[in-house]
Amino acid sequence: AQSVSQHNHHVILSEAASLELGCNYSYGGTVNLFWYVQYPGQHLQLLLKYFSGDPLVKGIKGFEAEFIKSKFSFNLRKPSVQWSDTAEYFCAVTPSNFGNEKLTFGTGTRLTIIP
Amino acid sequence: EAGVVQSPRYKIIEKKQPVAFWCNPISGHNTLYWYLQNLGQGPELLIRYENEEAVDDSQLPKDRFSAERLKGVDSTLKIQPAELGDSAVYLCASSLNNSPLHFGNGTRLTVT
Numbered sequence: 001a002q003s004v005s006q007h008n009h010h011v012i013l014s015e016a017a018s019l020e021l022g023c024n025y026s027y028g029g030t031v032n033l034f035w036y037v038q039y040p041g042q043h044l045q046l047l048l049k050y051f052s053g054d055p056l057v058k059g060i061k062g063f064e065a066e067f068i069k070s071k072f073s074f075n076l077r078k079p080s081v082q083w084s085d086t087a088e089y090f091c092a093v094t095p096s097n098f099g100n101e102k103l104t105f106g107t108g109t110r111l112t113i114i115p
Numbered sequence: 116e117a118g119v120v121q122s123p124r125y126k127i128i129e130k131k132q133p134v135a136f137w138c139n140p141i142s143g144h145n146t147l148y149w150y151l152q153n154l155g156q157g158p159e160l161l162i163r164y165e166n167e168e169a170v171d172d173s174q175l176p177k178d179r180f181s182a183e184r185l186k187g188v189d190s191t192l193k194i195q196p197a198e199l200g201d202s203a204v205y206l207c208a209s210s211l212n213n214s215p216l217h218f219g220n221g222t223r224l225t226v227t
Contacts, residue, residue, distance in 0.1 A: 004157075034215065043118065044158070044206070044218040090157050099213030100146065101171060105157030 002027035004093050006106035013081055014114050021076040021109050023065075023091035030096040033074040035065055036105075039087045047089070050074065051096070061085070086113045117141065119219035121207050127225045133195035136222045140189070140209030147184055148216065149175075149192050150206040158206055164190065197226045 005024045013019060025031065035047040048059025055067040065076045074091060088110050094103040120139040128134050140147050145166050150158035161180070163171040166187035175182065179198070184190040194201055204223050208216040 009155075036218075043220045044208075044216075046215045046217075049215055092157070100148070100210055100216060101163060103160070103216070105159070107155065107157050 002031070002093055002095060002102065002104050004091050004104055004106035006089075006091055006109050008109045009107070010110045010112070012112045012114065015083055016080050019076070019078040019081045019085070019111070021089055021091075021111070023074045023076065023106060025072050025074070025091075025093040027072075027093065027095060032094050032096050032099075033065075033067060034092040034103075035059065035063070035074075035076050036090045036092060037087050038090070038108075044090065047076070081111075081113050083113045083115050085111060087111055119207055119209050119217050121205075121219035121222055123222055124220060125223050125225075127227065128197055130199055130226050131196040133193065134197050134224060135191055135193045136205050136207075136224075138190045138192070138207030138219060140207070141217055144209035144211050144217070145187070146210045146212065147190050148208040148210075149182060149190070150208060152204040152206055152221070154203070161192070161205075194224075197224075199226050202226045
């Protein structure tokens, strides 16, 4: 079975700092990868996804993620964070031939942006 | 489009009492999911419906948990009786086939 590791549990940054949140997965086959975000008091929402093609994926609000197959990683990046990026971020993976039925989430990274 | 609607938003009950959560998915979404999210953890699948059929309930503790999705639209998740360890957030999500999931706001359950 696949698994997802998010090693950063809580990240604290100042506004305008650059962000990189780690996500590593374990699965031997082809995968679909996702980042979801949960702003305080709101529902989980999709930030970006990777199914195939260009390994550099751009999402909403200036976020991007790079799929590095050799490292089994899908790290989330943003060049300059804002206070409004304060949220919890979840990485998720599913084997490509299973779709949502095998979707596995990481434990999440809480991001706090200091004004 | 209207999002996934869940109610109630919060629920506090005493142990051994029953509780029910309701979910209305996005219109037209044939697949509905119930997830459990414990504090400090990511969502974990409890049950997945395709239309009105429960196609994966392997992670649902069937001794106390039950779910239904009548007419393949909205769904109810029930716990009877609740235990202290059931305190968590219960998330509902929906999708059109294998498109990315859309989540509701969740129901935060506290069992005292």
